[in-house]
Amino acid sequence: MIRILFLMAMISYILATLLPQQQILNQSVSALCMLIVLFSLRRVRGLAMAFGLSFLCLGSLMLLISHAAASSFLLSFGEMIQMVTLFTMVPILALPIRLGRYAHELNQIIRKKVSSPPHLYRLISCLSFFFSSFMNLAALPLAYHAVASSIDYFRIEHKSRWINCAITHGYAMPLLWSPITPIVGTVLYLTGTTYSQILLPLILLSICGLLLDWRLAGKERPASPMFQ
Template sequence: MKNICKMALLVITFLHVIKLFMPVNLELLTFFTALLFMLGLFMQKKGFRTITLIFFALGISILVYYKLPFPLWISSLTSMTNIIAIIVVMQLFAIPIEVGHYSDTIEYWLKKLFKKESSLYLFAMLVTNLFSSFLLFGTVPVMVSLFNKALKNNVRDHQRFFATAIMRGYALVLFWAPGAVIMLLVMQVTHVSWSQLFLPGLLLSIIGLLTSYGLEHFSGLNKSIVTKPLPETSSVAQNAPKQTAHIILVVIALLVLISLFEAFSIGSATGRILLAGLLVSTIWIVSFFKNAELKSVLSLYWKGGITQATDFSVFFIAVGLFAGAVDHSGILSHIQPLLQGSVNHLGLYSIIIIPLLFILIAVCGIHPLVLAVMFGKILLAVSLPLSSVSIALILTLSASISFIISPFAGMSLMTAKFLNVTPMEVSLKWNLLFCTIFFNRRTHFCLCLAWIVERFCHTFIIV
């Protein structure tokens, strides 16, 4: 069953790469999508399986009730398989990270440069932010292996230190990282391009990182730490500058390639991210062709790494079916007058109420990825005094905060598991104050600046 799921994931990814240059057989894509869904359900964790089945049942019910034609069933079922392909490709970046022992480089800089808890905290957030841009959910185990030993030995309350740095560093990359799942969903729902979101999203991310650093620094995180640096003659010390340059170059290459593909109108918005990720990860892996460890790491990836995408893949198939059914059924047109009346009554306050409602529902257990689709459809159905880019930023902001403070979100559960603490500690106890500050006046200011950046880009760059 696992091998069939692996093959289905690879075929879906391959078909979406081919689709960038020529039409693909829709029946073939539908077959492997259905195959992955049916077999993948048995491999899903219980929590994911429940929410997947709920949205699948809702989608089927809407399609049947409104007697929608079968071609719409097929297009809805495969509507989010492009996101599945991107998840599979982005997981490839874990291979060169493991083969090249880049974790040793991070440990070297950690021991060499940082003498205060606050500066180490900022470093941990920045490294998490950088790695999350291409490792996504795989960032947590990598960060734990990088920092855990050093933090245990040198930082008081190291679990809180680590949990907040990881959660905030990861969540704040969602504003600009081209491979982030929430970014892809928001782009798909709001029909905006990554280049339109990058600059305002990066601005929000930077201010979020600085807010987090300031909060921790002024709340007492300023104790000196003692670390024993590695000898400058060691191979790790000699390779550190070069490997640091590799990581930075990978991120820059991803961003530049996506921008170039967009400038030359190559593929769709998500297709450009898929192609850029595939090219950069492949080149990085090939650069280790002569490394003796490559074969064993590739073998481990095939045995277990690629199947990590199954949970999300099956989930996205169900959500895609539901979103397609809602799109074509006309359900939103029935509730649009009520929504429009509420928005008209609230006016600009709706910009505050919508993210708050999103976050509160997420804290109650509904996954932020599901809410991004649902709220995106609703917001685009009503007339708001906002552009599509501003709506996309609001959705991303809401999802980012939800990923931090929801004890049911995957990042909270994963971080809690690796640090041997509870999800409630990771989410609400340690991160609620930061999320409140970030969401408050600073965020409204950020959104205003983001709107200005968006207008500037539209006027002077796009035009």
């Protein structure tokens, strides 16, 4: 049931974005999100339940104190549904990698050119670094689906954790300076600094971070390719 509610909420949000003049769509998004919260409270336990109820009660109290209209209680739900929609749709961006069989071609290159796990680690993090420079969240599924099958050619312990580290470490470095990173624009606005002043130092800093990560990854226990 809750999955259906999430799907309906995301579809309603997309329609509300495409048709902003239809206020009923915004109201339906809020109503669906309120139902999602109520249904979720029946499933969660522990800290999640405590924090959820705390925020729900505090938010309701703030609306009561401010003498908000009854409609404001409903419309207060759903402010973050865009993030849920974003994370749900991001994997779709990896479809060109699958349909175009780019991963297969990349695997062939890796089998011929890459000789060790540290070398593969550097390749994966560099690829993730490149994608993250101009694609932000889309870099994660693209990098993963492009190289995920390549690690099967190497004897690597904890393969899932290994590839996640390689991708996320490379992904994180461009977030210091990439213009599509929201925090970069926020910092520039609050400090009054021009982008040209910080661009070069931050690029150099991110590259140094990438090189340091390669150095630390190279100190791990070596493994050998399975196909040699």
